[in-house]
Amino acid sequence: MKQIRFGIIGCGDVTEVKSGPAFNRIEGASLEMVMRRDPDKLQDYARRHGVPRHTTDYLALLGDPDIDAVYIATPPDSHAFYTMEAARHLKPVYVEKPMARTVAECRSMVAACREAGVPLYVAYYRRGQPKFLKARELIASGALGDIRSFHYLYADHPPALDPNRAWLMDRAQAGGGLLYDVGSHMINMLLFLLGDPVLCTGRSVSLGTADKPEDINSAILRFRSGAQGSVQLSFCAAEKADRLWISGTRGSLSLAIMSNDPIELRRDGQVEQLTFDPIPHVQQPYIELVVRSLQGKGGLDTTGTEGLLTQELLETIDRSGEWTAS
Secondary structure (H helix, E strand, C coil), X not given: CCCEEEEEECCCHHHCCCCHHHHHXXXXXXXXXXXXXXXXXXXXXXXXXXXXXEECCHXXXXXXXXXXXXXXXXXXXXXXXXXXXXXXXXXCEEECCCCCCCHHHHHHHHHHHHHHCCCEEECCHHHHCHHHHHHHHHHHCCCCCCEEEEEEXXXXXXXXXXXXXXXXCCHXXXXXXXXXXXXXXXXXXXXXXXXXXXXXXXXXXXXXXXXXCCCEEEEEEEECCCCEEEEEEECCCCCXXXXXXXXXXXXXXXXXXXXXXXXXXXXCCEEEEXXXXXXXXXXXXXXXXXHHHHCCCCCCCCECHHHHHHHHHHHHHHCCCEEECC
């Protein structure tokens, strides 16, 4: 089994627990080098996480022959730049979500990696977690019958300023606020569970934060299977909600996307609760799939096209537009 030696560009908050520690906990993988522009924070991170080497120069990391793949965990405004630089150095890329700020940037990333012949993975990591794999299995197995409709409702309080992520509500840095930050997980999960979309109609408006990106996002989606449903996201609500309901001809299931709450399966007049153990480092199952893919075992999209499709739908919703499959 080939050892995949990773380097991280941008060892900020997301890498502290969700992802960074996972690399050394996966057989066949290791975290060998980290890069950050702030030397004090960089040295502190490397010391606390036991990373052998660190640098403030991204070119030193990309040019190192002992680094096999790169995890890009910077804010979205530099995802495209670092991805294309990694491709230029023939390094496979695992890039944080949202894939970039715009569809145009995502397309440039896909093109650069395709031209260089290197894999491109996007960190929609819920695709590797047992809960969502089980939900997909139930749908694919016909346990719900033919899928007819769905509805997803997410609501949360207006966000407080996070000093570690002050860039989040700045379109120039983040692209599209909370729709792109957490909504990207939700839209990508619908694709994972329901398949190829053929139509998306989006509407967005700002009701709670007039000087920030729109905080009410709505969409109607139709899938190639014929299933049609709605998405309602509110980031300025008085109460919290997180419920995806998927209905078929034999039954339905309900689940939260942003938490580890149980799946509720209803069929034949019976209700079943499926529970799942918490995951200490939530990206670890998906990073393991990335590692196996880099070892030649397949199983993942290596082209970034799933991330690009997600971005196309996000941009459609954000701009209150219409999208149809080409």
